[in-house]
Amino acid sequence: MHARAEAGARGAGIRSDCWVQVEDAGPGQPKIEIHSRVAALYGDSIRTLVHSTLHELGADDLSLTIEDSGALPFTIMARIEAAVHRLQPDNRRVVLPAVNPASVYASDRQRIRRSRLYLPGTTPKFFINAGLHGPDAVILDLEDSVPPAEKDAARILVRNALRTVSFYGAEKVVRINQLPRGLDDVRALAPHGVHTFMIPKVEHADEVLAVHRLVEDLRRSGQVTGDIYLLPIIESAKGVINSFAIASAAASIVGLALGLEDYTTDIGAQRTAEGRESEWAAGQIIVAARAAGVQPLASVYSDIGDEQGLYHWARQQRLLGFDGIGCIHPRQIRVVHDAFAPSEKEIEQARRIVSAYEEAMASGRGVVAVEGKMIDPPVVARAQRIMRLAMMTTERHVGATEAAETP
Amino acid sequence: MIKQIENAAGRLVPTTVNGRQTTPYQGVGGYLPHGHKVGPPLRSCAQYPDGSKLAPNLVAALSRAGLRDGMVISSHHHFRDGDLLMEQVFAAAAQLGVRDLVWFPSAAFPCHRSLIRYLEDGTIHHIEGSLNGPLGVYASAGKMRGMAVLRSHGSRYRAVQDGDVHIDIAIIAAPAADSFGNCSGVNGPSACGPLGFALADAQYADHVIAVTDNLVPFPCIPWHINGNLVDQVVVVERIGDPARIVSGTTELTRSPDRLLIAEYAARFVRDVGIMRPGFSFQAGAGGTSLAFTLFLRDMMREAGVKARFIRGGSTKYLVEMLESGLTDYVLDGQSFDLDGVRSLRDNPAHVATNPFITYNYHGKGNVAALVDCVVLGATEVDVDFNANVVTHSDGLLLHGIGGWQDTLFARCTILTVPSFRDRVPIIRDRVTTLCGPGELIAVVVTERGIAINPRRQDLLAAVRGSALPIRSLHEIKAEAEAICGGAPAPLQTGEEIIGVVTWVDGTILDSVRQVVDEDVLAMAGGMQGEAA
Numbered sequence: 001m002h003a004r005a006e007a008g009a010r011g012a013g014i015r016s017d018c019w020v021q022v023e024d025a026g027p028g029q030p031k032i033e034i035h036s037r038v039a040a041l042y043g044d045s046i047r048t049l050v051h052s053t054l055h056e057l058g059a060d061d062l063s064l065t066i067e068d069s070g071a072l073p074f075t076i077m078a079r080i081e082a083a084v085h086r087l088q089p090d091n092r093r094v095v096l097p098a099v100n101p102a103s104v105y106a107s108d109r110q111r112i113r114r115s116r117l118y119l120p121g122t123t124p125k126f127f128i129n130a131g132l133h134g135p136d137a138v139i140l141d142l143e144d145s146v147p148p149a150e151k152d153a154a155r156i157l158v159r160n161a162l163r164t165v166s167f168y169g170a171e172k173v174v175r176i177n178q179l180p181r182g183l184d185d186v187r188a189l190a191p192h193g194v195h196t197f198m199i200p201k202v203e204h205a206d207e208v209l210a211v212h213r214l215v216e217d218l219r220r221s222g223q224v225t226g227d228i229y230l231l232p233i234i235e236s237a238k239g240v241i242n243s244f245a246i247a248s249a250a251a252s253i254v255g256l257a258l259g260l261e262d263y264t265t266d267i268g269a270q271r272t273a274e275g276r277e278s279e280w281a282a283g284q285i286i287v288a289a290r291a292a293g294v295q296p297l298a299s300v301y302s303d304i305g306d307e308q309g310l311y312h313w314a315r316q317q318r319l320l321g322f323d324g325i326g327c328i329h330p331r332q333i334r335v336v337h338d339a340f341a342p343s344e345k346e347i348e349q350a351r352r353i354v355s356a357y358e359e360a361m362a363s364g365r366g367v368v369a370v371e372g373k374m375i376d377p378p379v380v381a382r383a384q385r386i387m388r389l390a391m392m393t394t395e396r397h398v399g400a401t402e403a404a405e406t407p
Numbered sequence: 408m409i410k411q412i413e414n415a416a417g418r419l420v421p422t423t424v425n426g427r428q429t430t431p432y433q434g435v436g437g438y439l440p441h442g443h444k445v446g447p448p449l450r451s452c453a454q455y456p457d458g459s460k461l462a463p464n465l466v467a468a469l470s471r472a473g474l475r476d477g478m479v480i481s482s483h484h485h486f487r488d489g490d491l492l493m494e495q496v497f498a499a500a501a502q503l504g505v506r507d508l509v510w511f512p513s514a515a516f517p518c519h520r521s522l523i524r525y526l527e528d529g530t531i532h533h534i535e536g537s538l539n540g541p542l543g544v545y546a547s548a549g550k551m552r553g554m555a556v557l558r559s560h561g562s563r564y565r566a567v568q569d570g571d572v573h574i575d576i577a578i579i580a581a582p583a584a585d586s587f588g589n590c591s592g593v594n595g596p597s598a599c600g601p602l603g604f605a606l607a608d609a610q611y612a613d614h615v616i617a618v619t620d621n622l623v624p625f626p627c628i629p630w631h632i633n634g635n636l637v638d639q640v641v642v643v644e645r646i647g648d649p650a651r652i653v654s655g656t657t658e659l660t661r662s663p664d665r666l667l668i669a670e671y672a673a674r675f676v677r678d679v680g681i682m683r684p685g686f687s688f689q690a691g692a693g694g695t696s697l698a699f700t701l702f703l704r705d706m707m708r709e710a711g712v713k714a715r716f717i718r719g720g721s722t723k724y725l726v727e728m729l730e731s732g733l734t735d736y737v738l739d740g741q742s743f744d745l746d747g748v749r750s751l752r753d754n755p756a757h758v759a760t761n762p763f764i765t766y767n768y769h770g771k772g773n774v775a776a777l778v779d780c781v782v783l784g785a786t787e788v789d790v791d792f793n794a795n796v797v798t799h800s801d802g803l804l805l806h807g808i809g810g811w812q813d814t815l816f817a818r819c820t821i822l823t824v825p826s827f828r829d830r831v832p833i834i835r836d837r838v839t840t841l842c843g844p845g846e847l848i849a850v851v852v853t854e855r856g857i858a859i860n861p862r863r864q865d866l867l868a869a870v871r872g873s874a875l876p877i878r879s880l881h882e883i884k885a886e887a888e889a890i891c892g893g894a895p896a897p898l899q900t901g902e903e904i905i906g907v908v909t910w911v912d913g914t915i916l917d918s919v920r921q922v923v924d925e926d927v928l929a930m931a932g933g934m935q936g937e938a939a
Contacts, residue, residue: 015829038830039926040801041895049892070829073892100889128890129664132854330663 002026007082007153008075010067016125018071020079022062022087030061036068049073053080056095062087073097074160075124082153094156099193102166107195109229109254111171112136112389113295114324114340115333118175120145121154127161131168133330134337139173142185143200151177155188162192171195173231179207186214191223196254201262202232203239205249212250228252231297235259236266240281247292255295255323258285273309275316286321300326307335314339342386350383350390357383409904411918416793416841420915424907425509425533425553427571432914435844440769440912445570447611455638458625459586462639465499465618469576471639472614474500477507477532478575481612483605484514485580485592485741489651491518492580492618495643497525507532509553511572513563513604514807515542518651526551535572536563537797537807538906544931546905547804549921555804555906557797557919560604560740561766561775561813562911567607569769571913577608577615579632580646584619588637589630592759593752595621597647600721600742600751602631603761609636620646629752631759653744659701660694664854668823669698671875672782672852677706679869681780681819689718689814690782692743695823699782700724707733718765718778718814721747721757729757740765740810766813768911773816781817785824787838790880792845792860794822795838797908800831802839802900802922803931812911815847819866826853826887832895834884839898841917842908855883899924 002024010019018036025031036046046068053076054060062084068076074097081095117135119126121142130138140161146154162172174189175198176182186197199211211230218224230253232246239246240263247256260271260278269277282298289296298317301310314325314336324340327333342350352370357380360368368375411419414431422429430438462468480500482493493512500508506529510522515534520541525531533553538546546555558566566572581590582597592602597620609615609632617632618641627634660666672695676682682703690696690703701724707714713732717725719739723746729737730750737757742748750757765774786806787795796811798804814820824833834851849866851858856878859866870877888894901921910916922928 035926035930037930038801038895039930040898040924041831042892043926044896045892070831072830072890129854132667133663331666 003087005083005086007086008071008079010069014069016070016072016075016128017123018066018068018076018079020076020083021065022059022080022083023064024087025061025063031063033063033065034068035066037070038068045073046076049076050080053077053095054084057081057084057091057093059084059088059091071124072128072164074164075157078153078157078160082156085152085156096192097160097164100164100166103162103164103193105169106226107171107229109227112324112392113171113255113297114389115327115336116173116297116324117170117327117330117333118145118300121158122146122150124157124161127165130330131166131170133333134168135170135327135330135333136324137171137173137196138167139175139198139326141175143175143177151181155185159189159192162189162194173198175200175233176211179210183210183214186211187218190215190218190228193226194228195226196229196231198231198233198257200233200259201235201239202246203236204242205245208232208246208249208253212252215252229254231255231257233257233259234281234285235262237263239263240284243284243288244291247288247294253292253294255297256285256289256292257297257326258282258299260299273313275313282317282320282322290321295323296321298322298325300328301332302328304329304332307331310335311339340389342389346386347390350386353380353383354387408902411904414915416844416916418841418917420907420918421554421904424556424915425535429907430914432910432916435846438912438914440569444568445573445611448613460588460634460637460640461586462616462641465495465641465643466502468616468639468641469496469499470503472576472616474503474505474576476505477509478505479509479511479535479573480576480578481511481574481608482513482578483580483602483608484512484516485599485602485604486597486647486652487599488516488518489597489648490516490580490646491648492578492643492646493519494521496578496618497522497530501525501528501530506530510534510536511574512536513560514809515539517541537809538804539807540805543804543806544928547802547919547922547931548928549901549903549905551905554904555919557808557906557908559766559808559812559909559911560762560810561768562808562909562913564607564762564767565769565911566909566913567611568767569913574608574612575614577605577612579605579609579615579617579637581617581619581621581632582647583621583623583627584617584640585623585625585627585634586640587625587627588615588617588632588634588640589625589627590617590619590632590634590637591627591629592631593629593748594623595619596649597621597645597652598649598745598748599647599652600748601739601759601761603740603759603764605632606761606763609633614638616641618643618646620644629759653742653748660698662694664825665695666698667854668825668852669695670702671854671857672699672821672823673702673706675821675850675852675857675870675875676703676780676819677710678873678875679819679866682706682710682712684712685715686712686779687714687716687718687777688780688782689778689817691784692720692722693784695784696782697722697724699823704728704733718781719747721750723747726750726757729754738765762810762813766810766911768813775813776816776818778814778817780819780821781814782821782823783811783814785822785833785843787833787835788822788824788848788851788880789835789838789845790884792848792851792880793838793841794843794845794848795840796842798840798919800835800839800895800898801924801927802898802920803927804906804919808842808908812843815843819849820847821850821852822848823852826855826883827891830891832884832887832891834880834887840908840919851880853883855886858883
């Protein structure tokens with residue numbers, strides 16, 4: 001029997017993925033065997049892709065079997081690459097799918113991050129339409145949702161997704177593994193259009209600094225051109241205690257997220273719906289993040305069936321001072337945006353503050369006053385943020401109207 | 408090689424189907440019938456002297472009905488995937504040694520895969536009716552003698568009434584029956600709701616046999632089928648599997664993409680002003696359609712809008728809407744869950760309908776055209792808004808037409824489809840099989856935007872200024888194809904025609920050709936068909 005390796009998934013419940021097995025052909029001719037649910041429509045195209053991918057990997061001499069359940073080309077390429085690398089651990093060649101122009105857009109540090117949608121890094125079917133549901137950010141996860149044996153394959157798949165899948169304007173975030181493995185994730189993915197790296201289970205500022213320095217090294221060597229932001233996640237007692245040092249460790253940090261599942265375990269508490277066990281941590285994170293000038297981001301709400309519970313919880317996080325929460329199902333996004341939407345009254349008040357501020361700036365006065373009351377800079381900043389949140393709702397409106405005018 | 412002709416839709420169709428001369432499709436409203444409806448044979452009550460029509464068993468009943476080679480046996484599909492009767496009927500026919508029967512069901516389901524045995528041994532010659540799942544795969548492979556003739560629910564009634572199909576023996580599975588032959592659909596272990604799909608069979612067949620596992624003393628109320636139409640009544644141990652006839656509860660979809668499509672459809676219906684006091688709509692019990700109903704329900708509640716009627720298939724959600732005053736009536740063709748059955752039985756505003764009332768195209772008016780909007784699925788749509796509902800893009804015949812074609816006549820027909828399913832683009836240059844002419848389809852709602860048929864300037868005007876994501880079908884198609892890795896290869900089919908799709912007027916709309924791709928047939932081998 002010849003050495004063989006496999007990657008991907010197959011079976012009745014699998015969609016938008018494929019299973020690939022590669023094998024040393026031995027003295028005989030290499031064989032390519034393709035079974036696909038979409039053979040009638042894309043059989044020839046899959047065969048061409050299999051050959052060119054093997055060729056670019058320098059693996060023309062391998063036999064390959066593929067069982068395809070409607071995988072898109074970026075997935076087929078990733079699965080072949082993973083299988084070949086597993087068979088040939090010294091093979092360093094990669095096959096990069098062409099960059100989809102629709103997936104190229106910038107993020108910015110101040111952008112609104114009300115909702116961030118977690119996508120398991122091994123399940124391509126969740127990637128494809130994630131952006132349609134309008135999250136502020138998508139998180140391609142390499143950490144907790146990926147089993148240890150799939151870490152290598154997930155990294156390749158996520159890299160290909162970053163290059164080809166359009167997330168329709170959502171910030172493209174990758175949650176890397178805990179360091180030191182996470183540094184390899186950064187090295188592999190930073191050149192491929194990541195906006196932001198989430199760093200899990202951070203306890204010390206130097207962990208964040210290590211990621212920051214690695215990104216800067218990659219920038220100096222020309223592998224990274226755009227801005228890349230960092231988003232540490234605090235998930236332990238030690239992390240909470242060190243939160244301000246962590247939040248202010250590097251200039252590329254844009255926020256500080258709280259991970260409650262691990263935190264509550266770490267402090268010996270149980271996570272409850274009311275969340276009293278994490279009140280102190282929430283307060284710490286909010287204060288530390290604000291003091292460092294970055295966004296405090298709350299945890300996830302796990303009951304995907306309970307929209308009302310989600311709304312109330314998200315609303316509560318907003319009132320505490322958080323700027324956003326994590327989502328584990330696309331249907332949570334709308335609810336979260338509703339919960340974080342400013343009220344008419346808030347918008348009206350913010351409008352008055354912002355226009356008073358602009359007027360004061362224009363006339364060169366240093367003092368801003370609304371209805372005889374002095375307004376401090378943090379209040380102005382908050383009002384500006386509320387106006388941006390309000391604009392995000394109207395923008396969608398305007399864009400759609402234009403489309404409707406030209407059927 | 409069978410003679411073929413190009414019809415008004417540009418499709419090549421056979422001029423004879425199973426030995427009968429046919430008329431090619433002539434456009435919507437293009438063909439008008441003449442002559443008279445057919446009539447069943449005259450009978451006298453003197454032939455049924457004591458009013459009891461009980462026969463000892465199926466074999467005796469079939470032989471008393473004069474079963475012989477080549478006869479047409481009909482059945483209804485109110486038991487859906489829980490039918491246990493037709494297996495018994497064809498076992499009895501096989502026992503009597505008859506051959507070459509034609510089975511004329513109102514639909515077949517995956518549970519009927521066991522009947523392939525009778526197709527193979529020659530007891531059944533072919534099936535004229537919707538083929539779901541395994542029987543469709545069998546026919547697609549070219550293994551069935553004769554052509555599958557696919558008709559909508561309305562067109563099936565019409566075909567019987569017009570004489571396109573002569574039913575020799577009608578089998579009516581009855582959840583409850585009395586010895587006089589009155590049949591009810593809402594009582595008994597196999598309760599299924601109304602029995603409307605059996606109406607044409609009862610009215611026009613030469614011989615009608617009611618079969619029940621729940622014989623009740625006269626009168627069997629409500630008598631959805633009148634005993635005056637029934638020749639014999641047979642009692643068997645079990646006719647249906649209740650768990651597969653209606654579900655205890657209707658499942659809601661969790662698929663975020665389906666929910667998004669459903670939400671877009673509901674917002675469209677609201678924002679263009681279809682949702683207004685006294686309006687009407689129809690949506691099925693499939694994932695997206697049911698989700699649409701729930702989104703629309705919430706919008707109706709919020710706006711204080713009450714409908715005049717909602718067309719079933721009924722579910723507990725329609726029942727709740729009826730009971731909470733969101734509609735005056737539910738007009739119900741079939742019940743999908745136990746709440747639907749209960750409501751139909753107990754609530755006078757929940758009304759049983761049948762294909763004669765709602766769908767028969769050769770009737771004096773079309774109730775389907777009085778519905779303000781209908782929300783339907785499809786397997787493919789093309790850039791001219793033509794749609795397919797029976798075959799997949801690989802050519803496999805997997806679904807029946809159901810009431811789909813009949814409901815296209817609603818004032819606003821909305822198709823809810825994903826722009827692609829697992830790398831299969833749904834919006835095509837030309838649909839694999841034409842089932843619905845584009846001129847009747849107003850709107851296509853996908854997860855990547857809503858396309859309005861340019862023929863519907865009224866709707867285009869109505870969406871101006873709204874926040875709906877309106878796009879052209881071409882645009883959505885291009886985006887989906889870019890994601891799927893280019894346009895799909897053209898489908899290679901065999902020459903042989905294995906089935907035809909009839910239009911609601913009985914003309915031939917398109918042909919279904921044999922699938923020759925070995926991979927496709929191999930993959931389909933282990934597959935379970937979905938119910939339409």
